[in-house]
Amino acid sequence: MNQNAIEQYLQSLKAMGLSDEAIAMYRQQMEQSMQLSSQWASQLNQFGQNIQQFNAMFTGDNSDDNAPADAQTLLLNPDSTLTPEEQWAIACGADLALLNGQYLNDLTTGFTKQECRELLSEWWDIDSKEEVLDMINWLFQEGHRIQYDIIWQAMNAVSIKESKAFLREHVVANQMEEEAAMQRLRNMRDAIELFQQHELIGKGTQPEMLIWDYARIINLSRGSFDAGYLSREEALDIILRCVEPIRKMYTSWKQLSVSYQFARCVWNGVDEDIFEDMMAGMEVLLTDPNSPWVKMPW
Structure with missing residues (x-):
């Protein structure tokens, strides 16, 4: 299971455009980290931190579930001179x-x-x-947003098989990229269901x-x-x-x-x-x- 977790993480790195050299460095660091500890819980925690760092680097936030309680406090600078x-x-x-x-x-x-x-x-x-x-x-x-539009088109295919074929043609170059793209596809379907349930988007609506x-x-x-x-x-x-x-x-x-x-x-x-x-x-x-x-x- 730990090896699968490493491969999933590396697939995400590859799909986001990191070089082979950078991916090799991440692989070495993660394998060394797992060799240093024989406890599964410690290994899983380290992997979770690596995933958080990856998401933060490409999304601009750290998605921290333990954010302080005042994370939604409006902070305004009284000395702002902006127009x-x-x-x-x-x-x-x-x-x-x-x-x-x-x-x-x-x-x-x-x-x-x-x-x-x-x-x-x-x-x-x-x-x-x-x-x-x-x-x-x-x-x-x-x-x-370019890959997002392509994944949206793939999601509207008749079947998962056709969705995969569409992504292979327009997005992915290998199995690692395919898995990352398919994960985005699954995420999109989950998001549509959730946002429609909360009446944030209508049926057939594509948020830009x-x-x-x-x-x-x-x-x-x-x-x-x-x-x-x-x-x-x-x-x-x-x-x-x-x-x-x-x-x-x-x-x-x-x-x-x-x-x-x-x-x-x-x-x-x-x-x-x-x-x-x-x-x-x-x-x-x-x-x-x-x-x-x-x-x-x-």
Whole structure:
């Protein structure tokens, strides 16, 4: 079972585009870790941490079930000097900023330079301005939304066999990538059932994936500003580039938030406890009088 867990993790790394060299390094580290301990519980705990680090690097949050009780507290910087337009752009990443305990109305996250550098390195594998710009460019040009659209098409195939055939043709190059893509497909089906059950989407509705990539662009730019990798002007310029596509794609803060939460379930899997936390956070953002979403109508 432990070996299967390692292979599942490595398949996810491969599907997300990591190099063969990086995957080989992860394999060696995990096998060494498991050799050092003969206790199954310790091994499983280490594997769970590795999965969390992987998800955090590609989703921009750590999906921590043990987040502090005040994780949904609105944090606002009273000294913010952003214009209304700039604050509106920052607010488009509020789902993720709220989850991470960051300011909702300023370019700065509220974290220290060292904290941001450590988080960027741990969550995004970013340690320089060049790596920041490479990641942001990838998120603008491709991100996860292209594969999301293909998986959506595969999901609407008549049978699982046809879905697999469609994914093999358009997404996967080998068995490892196929398993990762099929897991996303299963996640999407679970998410659709859950979101329809809670009347967040209608039958046949496809939540748009754009905000999944663009919210991460916004928050990655903010963290990179605090880390000293981007100037204030550079970070705001990148963030403001997100505004027009987001306005064209969505018609309300709620639609934007539902789409973000749906995409998060597709990539991280459906967990009902985490889902409830996500919905509670969305409700706070949509109703709290101090929320940027309430103060700045769509």
